[in-house]
Amino acid sequence: MSIDLQLPRWRPARxxxxxxxxxxxxxxxxxxxxxxxxxxxxxxxASPPVAAVASATAAAAPEAAPPAASVPAAxxxxxxxxxxxxxxxxxxxxxxxxxxxxxxxxxxxxxxxSTTKVMTALLALERLDLRQPVVIGAGPPKVGEESLRLRQxxxxxxxxxxxxxxxxxxxxxxxxxxxxxxxxxxxxxGRMNRRAAALRLRDTHYVTPYGLDRxxxxxxxxxxARVWEVAMRRPDFRDLVATRSAxxxxxxxxxxxxxxxxxxxxxxxxxxxxxxxxxNQAGRCLVASASRGGRRLVAxxxxxxxxxxxxxxxxxxxxxxxxxxxxxxxGQAVSLAAxxxxxxxxxxxxxxxxxxxxxxxxxxxxxxxxAASAWLVVGRTRLLQVxxxxxxxAGPPPSETLASGAxxxxxxxxxxxxxxxxxxxxxxxxx
Numbered sequence: 205m206s207i208d209l210q211l212p213r214w215r216p217a218r219x220x221x222x223x224x225x226x227x228x229x230x231x232x233x234x235x236x237x238x239x240x241x242x243x244x245x246x247x248x249x250a251s252p253p254v255a256a257v258a259s260a261t262a263a264a265a266p267e268a269a270p271p272a273a274s275v276p277a278a279x280x281x282x283x284x285x286x287x288x289x290x291x292x293x294x295x296x297x298x299x300x301x302x303x304x305x306x307x308x309x310x311x312x313x314x315x316x317x318s319t320t321k322v323m324t325a326l327l328a329l330e331r332l333d334l335r336q337p338v339v340i341g342a343g344p345p346k347v348g349e350e351s352l353r354l355r356q357x358x359x360x361x362x363x364x365x366x367x368x369x370x371x372x373x374x375x376x377x378x379x380x381x382x383x384x385x386x387x388x389x390x391x392x393x394g395r396m397n398r399r400a401a402a403l404r405l406r407d408t409h410y411v412t413p414y415g416l417d418r419x420x421x422x423x424x425x426x427x428x429a430r431v432w433e434v435a436m437r438r439p440d441f442r443d444l445v446a447t448r449s450a451x452x453x454x455x456x457x458x459x460x461x462x463x464x465x466x467x468x469x470x471x472x473x474x475x476x477x478x479x480x481x482x483x484n485q486a487g488r489c490l491v492a493s494a495s496r497g498g499r500r501l502v503a504x505x506x507x508x509x510x511x512x513x514x515x516x517x518x519x520x521x522x523x524x525x526x527x528x529x530x531x532x533x534x535g536q537a538v539s540l541a542a543x544x545x546x547x548x549x550x551x552x553x554x555x556x557x558x559x560x561x562x563x564x565x566x567x568x569x570x571x572x573x574x575a576a577s578a579w580l581v582v583g584r585t586r587l588l589q590v591x592x593x594x595x596x597x598a599g600p601p602p603s604e605t606l607a608s609g610a611x612x613x614x615x616x617x618x619x620x621x622x623x624x625x626x627x628x629x630x631x632x633x634x635x
Contacts, residue, residue: 283561284525287517289308290508290509291488291507291511292314292487292507293310293504293505293507294514295307295310295429296501297502298499299433299436299500301623301631302627302632303626305526305559306521309425310504311407311424313408314425315483316423316428317416317417317481318373319428319506320413320421320423321369321373321413322428322431322432322479322491323410324396324414325435325441326399326438327385328366328385329441331385332381334440335361335362338380346379347379348375349375349416351374351375351377352368352376352459354380362381365381365384369381370444370445371449372450378414381413396413397409397410400427403431405427408422408424415481415483415486416483417483424506426629428504429504429630432504433502433631433632434632445476446477449464466478468516474494474495474523476493477493478490478491478492480511486506488510489505490512492515496519499523499528500632501519501523503515503519503522525559526557527557527558528557529556529557529563529617530554530621531556532553532568532590533550534551538605538608543607546605547595548576548593549592549594549595553621553624554580554591555617556588556624562582563614566580566581566611567580567582567609567611568590568608569609576592
């Protein structure tokens, strides 16, 4: 069984060109590097040398990205095409920070098919021991569609049923686990909905533990990403969704020996797990995680003709089209307009993944009413909020001031900087 930059004082345009090239090369740096770690920096005035930042980023990456040629600065600032996906609803997010990199109809309720089983597995893992035996009752044999052909009176461990649930996507395994947790399928579905409410899954309602089309059985791409992230915090869940093949005792042998329904596991080598789904109403569905170059992404596709192609396109867009950059540093002064004295300061470092073609187009938008707020924008599109605090009346004059409407200069994130929480709903803390 296989379980299995203090930059030189060049002209602003030339300096920005160099910063873009450096950040792009940092994103594409080889994942394995050697050499001592550079000294830690604290802000733009103390940014480490460019080569040191790239080396530190590479050394921190646990997995090798595919070979890629250096990206010229001109190419890095050219238009970046959005991922070509056909799914009715999608979302792509950075797991470490929760930052959404791409979304379409991400809050629209839709049928979810067997991605339902992510919640089923999560609750079973929370309530049952993996070694606990389960005697199959009268309920599981009555469920149709994908199944293990479970028979009343058969005995399996919880782990065996979870393999059937998550690797083969067996509906009868879902009912067997539901009855093991709560005694009946109906009581377990009630537990599923209570947990959905506790996780603030506002677009989600469960009718069954397996996901066949039923009126009102629905979720959204964003909600599904959320419950997936919660489940992926558990090592036992991660081990199950990374399993490529399994065999359960009994027969029929053709149904009890199976491979993972997630076709990205293996062929797309950065995939660390996923859960598939399909019904006539839901279409092809997939939620999955991938890790590459030290970055973890989660992607969801609902209502697709080819969810595997859609999720792969989302992953490639996220891994290849973004670079992590520092956009504002704690203590930087902020004014409401160029030439006006600063009244505020940045309250915390602002680090984020920035699309390569937006690195040279960022600016700051500050409003004073009803309360002071600041946003990093591209044109009129808000990308990220900048936390503000009042500038102390006493103290040395600021060395650098961010003014509303002025361009923002990105620079590499200092080595060792903690990852921020951009969207706590989708963020999965490091295990």
